[in-house]
Amino acid sequence: MAMLSLDARARVFAALSDSTRLKLVELLAEEDELCGTHIANRAGISLALLSHHWRVLSDAGLVVKERRGQRQFCRLDREALAAAFEYVWPQRRLRSHLAQPSETQLVLE
Amino acid sequence: MAMLSLDARARVFAALSDSTRLKLVELLAEEDELCGTHIANRAGISLALLSHHWRVLSDAGLVVKERRGQRQFCRLDREALAAAFEYVWPQRRLRSHLAQPSETQLVLE
DNA sequence: TAAATAGTCAAGCGTGTGTTTAACTAACAT
DNA sequence: ATGTTAGTTAAACACACGCTTGACTATTTA
Numbered sequence: 001m002a003m004l005s006l007d008a009r010a011r012v013f014a015a016l017s018d019s020t021r022l023k024l025v026e027l028l029a030e031e032d033e034l035c036g037t038h039i040a041n042r043a044g045i046s047l048a049l050l051s052h053h054w055r056v057l058s059d060a061g062l063v064v065k066e067r068r069g070q071r072q073f074c075r076l077d078r079e080a081l082a083a084a085f086e087y088v089w090p091q092r093r094l095r096s097h098l099a100q101p102s103e104t105q106l107v108l109e
Numbered sequence: 110m111a112m113l114s115l116d117a118r119a120r121v122f123a124a125l126s127d128s129t130r131l132k133l134v135e136l137l138a139e140e141d142e143l144c145g146t147h148i149a150n151r152a153g154i155s156l157a158l159l160s161h162h163w164r165v166l167s168d169a170g171l172v173v174k175e176r177r178g179q180r181q182f183c184r185l186d187r188e189a190l191a192a193a194f195e196y197v198w199p200q201r202r203l204r205s206h207l208a209q210p211s212e213t214q215l216v217l218e
Numbered sequence: 219t220a221a222a223t224a225g226t227c228a229a230g231c232g233t234g235t236g237t238t239t240a241a242c243t244a245a246c247a248t
Numbered sequence: 249a250t251g252t253t254a255g256t257t258a259a260a261c262a263c264a265c266g267c268t269t270g271a272c273t274a275t276t277t278a
Contacts, residue, residue, distance in 0.1 A: 006128050006131060006132060007128050009131060010125070010126055010127060010128040010131045013122045013123075013125035013126040013131065014122075014123075014126035014127075016119070016122035016126075016197065017119055017122040017123035017125075017126040018119060018123075018235085018236075019115050019116050019118075019119040020236080020237095022115060022118060022119045022122065022196075022197070023115060025197050026196050026197055029196070029197050029198070035254085036254070036255060037253085037254065037255085040255095045237095046237090046238080046239095047254070047255055047256085048237090048238075048239080048240095048255085048256080048257085049236080049237065049238080050255085051255060051256055051257080052236080052237085052256095052257095053236090054255095055256095056235095067244095067245095069245065069246075069254095070244070070245040070246060070253065070254055070255085071245095071253090071254065071255090072254080072255070076197075078198070081197060081198060082198070085194055085198070087131075087135050087138070088125065088131070088134050088135060088138050088185075088190060089138070089187070089190060089191070089194070127265085127266075129266080129267095144224085145224070145225065146223085146224065146225085149225095154267095155267090155268080155269095156224070156225055156226090157225085157226080157227085157267090157268075157269080157270095158266085158267065158268080159225085160225060160226055160227080161226095161227095161266080161267080162266090163225095164226095165265095176274095176275095178224095178275070178276070179223060179224055179225085179274075179275040179276055180223090180224065180225090180275095181224075181225070
């Protein structure tokens with residue numbers, strides 16, 4: 001798991017703090033990969049606004065973009081999410097010693 | 110698990126988006142319960158500033174405060190955190206069907 | 219009652235952010 | 249070359265935010 005500074009963790013949450021961006025992230029969380037125009041249509045926003053928010057998400061390390069032809073495809077970086085969540089969700093660490101060595105298991109509630 | 114609107118989820122992440130508040134939350138995540146003066150000392154901020162941030166965290170539903178004598182004790186609401194994380198961390202749902210019925214298990218990576 | 223501890227509240231300052239509009243670039247098709 | 253699709257960028261505006269200061273309230277102690 002990547003180690004993030006306090007500011008970097010705050011930047012991840014800041015990227016999720018706007019309802020428009022949060023919608024984008026939740027779309028990506030469901031769809032695994034989407035191109036820009038497709039995302040903008042589903043979120044109901046202009047391409048200009050998408051581009052702006054894409055940059056914020058990208059600067060936070062939450063998404064990666066890849067150009068293929070004239071389209072750009074975007075996917076969520078779930079590792080970056082997990083790295084930020086780690087610090088504020090300590091159940092994970094508290095109970096992780098119960099897990100088997102081959103894979104990390106979490107027990108929630 | 111409580112159901113949160115998109116705006117309510119964004120408000121939770123907005124509460125975590127400032128490095129000062131994130132520090133407060135991370136202190137509470139480790140210590141389980143702390144009084145205001147104690148938190149302010151550990152975070153290195155004034156009581157006035159703590160009070161301001163406390164309100165933001167409280168409005169987001171992330172913390173609960175309880176007055177005991179002249180002190181006010183604060184604890185993190187881990188359910189509220191989990192409710193917001195749920196939507197952007199779909200591995201949880203995707204793989205939860207692998208878990209045994211008695212407890213929910215998460216497999217990460 | 220007076221004083222100390224524990225916190226709240228409102229005003230003010232500077233800075234940052236979300237959104238729109240309009241002009242610009244990149245890749246492909248005809 | 250021309251046009252079309254796909255996205256970027258900069259300017260401008262309104263609003264929100266983090267922080268400080270200073271005055272205020274509430275609870276306990278002397």
